[in-house]
Amino acid sequence: MEYLKLIGIVIIILGFALHFDTLAVVITAALATGLASGMSITHLLSLLGQGFMDNRMVSLFLITLPMIGVVERHGLKQAAVNGISKLKHLSPGKILNLYLAIREITCAFGIALSGQVQFIRPLINPMAQASASVKGALSPKKVDLIKGQSAAIDNIGNFYAQNLFIASSGVLLMSSTMKSLGHAVSPNEIALYSIPVALIAFVLTFYYNMRFDKKLQN
Structure with missing residues (x-):
């Protein structure tokens, strides 16, 4: 089951190889990795929002x-x-x-x-x-x-x-x-x-x- 946490890497590789939307692929990979690691959807969204706020100056x-x-x-x-x-x-x-x-x-x-x-x-x-x-x-x-x-x-x-x-x-x-x-x-x-x-x-x-x-x- 530990290997299931690497599903995000697989999603990114396949998404980029199939030329899917980059932002959608990255977000999907993050959500899949978090859920596979046992995080609640609330905690996961909170981490994503915090990450965006901490790095918003970059964009x-x-x-x-x-x-x-x-x-x-x-x-x-x-x-x-x-x-x-x-x-x-x-x-x-x-x-x-x-x-x-x-x-x-x-x-x-x-x-x-x-x-x-x-x-x-x-x-x-x-x-x-x-x-x-x-x-x-x-x-x-x-x-x-x-x-x-x-x-x-x-x-x-x-x-x-x-x-x-x-x-x-x-x-x-x-x-x-x-x-x-x-x-x-x-x-x-x-x-x-x-x-x-x-x-x-x-x-x-x-x-x-x-x-x-x-x-x-x-």
Whole structure:
């Protein structure tokens, strides 16, 4: 009878193999495992609800997806394009450098941004394309280059500046891990030594974006 408690694994394997709805398969597996283990339906539902409440912050970013879709549908993207097209001296590289600075500063203050969803797709990428198209239409290759560069800038800003905030999850994890290994490293020290890394990343990326502008002109 002990093996019956593994029924949830069987349900998940079969459900995924048969391409059933993922959420339905997981919930069914959880219910089957709980019932097979002798839990009451009330206790089981209570555990599922508690698990959701404890981890609800993980899925909070999903709220931004419909919001971004709504504002795009009502002209946010076009408004950004129209605004940038009026600024003749603004280039894709300058826009991306400005966003990189914003990304690193917000990371330093612990402000979490879902950059790719909230900024890159609806704002930064269209703005960069609009500034590049002032002098003429863009080829499909150049459009793809701008898309890739815009996405990369968000990743660079987030990756190299995320440890500037002493209470970020990465900093706390490193501090606790080093302490468990017998090395007393405080979150303040990790954040302090992350400053040169963030500055070097900014300077190198700034130069790379300037080279990117020249590449688009060819």
